[in-house]
Amino acid sequence: MRQVTAMPTLNCAGRPVARYDLRPDVGPGHAPRPSLHPVSTLGGTPVTESAPADHLHHLGVSVAVPDVAGYNFWGGRTYVRGRGPTALDNHGEQRHLAFKLCDPDGFVEDLEWTAGGGLLLRERRTVAASPLGPDAWALDLTFSLTNPGTQELSIGSPATNGRPGAAYGGFFWRAPKERRAPAVFTAAHQGEAAVHGRTADWLALAGGGWTLVFAGATAETRRDPWFVRAAEYPGVGSSLACDARLPIAAGATVVRRVVTVVADGRLDRARAAALVRRAVTA
Template identity: 55%
Template sequence: MTSTETISLRLGDRPVAEYAWQPALPESMSPRPFLHPVRTLGGTEVTESMPADHLHHLGVSVAVADVGGANFWGGRTFVPGRGPVHLPNHGTQRHHRWAARDASAVHHELRWIGPAGTDLVRERRRIAALPISDRAWALDFGFELTNVTGEPLAFASPATNGRPGAGYGGFFWRARRGDRRVQVLGPDRTGERRLHGRRTPWLALTGGATEPWTLIFVSTGPAHRADLWFVRSRDYAGVGSSLAWDQPLVVGSGTALRRRIITVVADGRLRSREVADIAGRVATAPPDDEWPL
């Protein structure tokens, strides 16, 4: 790979995340901007990028397995009757221009370019680091995807294409598994099996032994809360908000979809009550119409 252009997001004098806004990646990984490493205020890394089990998992990113037939997730494509296969169908998310950037936030426009070199999607993205407490901060990640083709565009997943339970695609966070099993928490249930494919206002991961951490994922806005969670904690640790779980999400020409996930990054393994209290406070963030993209 050649050099990658990155920006450091900071809260005061503490670097909390590195944003690779113009990465140099192989085509098979569906090149896209991503955040890694993301750190707690105490300096513990809570993301993984390009792990051996899934090289195309890139910290925190927006990734969709099937956008009008183009793979913006990376790796293999699930084909009905054949399973996961390698196809020359990978797309690229390319930085187009900056709208604003400072020490704690970036706001830019991207182009989602299909394998034939044509623009499929225009994205406006804003990422901001927000203070919460002396042991936690929040990553506010919002994006708006506009169909720039002349016809309806389907956002799909391996699940919509016939692979049960594999409804991933959208915001995705590959977490650091570390040296202790990761626990999955929700408002009224716990565990991957009880929260994977569920719709809840928030979902949390806790992990680490020598360097414990907690991640609390909160969807904001009615449309966002309608998405189901994709969660893994056993073979690897990861959380995503699914755009297309049961059926493709079809977006008309010139039409946009908007999503926003606020993730609290905390030192320590927080208990369910602490997590619920924090998630409740985060859920009161200003609505999207007060949050310019």
């Protein structure tokens, strides 16, 4: 294992495309966690935003969960059934432990999720960057969550706690907010209302001069519906707990893999589908 003394920078096709921040300075009440920011296209266009004024707890590309056994690893207020969004002293922290591998184009990291003075989850995170051509590259992110305890715990979301349509929690990408809302589409549907809360092999978010194409790369990930925002703010994530809480038995592990195409320009459906196929099978 190579010791790392600075924040790792991901390189692709000889260019820096992402920086990994082990502990973003988000202030109290925002569930500190490692995140990728800034992330950019090969042409240098930024495609992430971190701690924006509208949602200070949105941190570039991260793994964020609003309810792990009642603790908030998302940040901000917690949705409480019958009360709505509520400020609670229940925020957890994702702590970097070590890099098992750290190369210019990727890394393997061990983390622990702690809250309430105890350890709730152990995580193994794998991140890699690979080229897809002169104007596109792929970010491959896998996270494995293991319950180290002796009792089952479960992951929830505002949706499972009584807020319809708010099943966020898992992989989450906050894109830059621009003057116009980004276009969002899948192979079969167009528009935020049509794609939010649905499963799809891939989902594209296209802004001013950039396109992100997200794909679940495991059977379990493909079964997770997409959480999508475009009009209010640009963000895409997975839904670990959509209609019901996700249980993790003692000693068990939950694995999810999301591959994201990061492209210059605005892709159409055919180009988005072709690039994401290459990215997932690379």
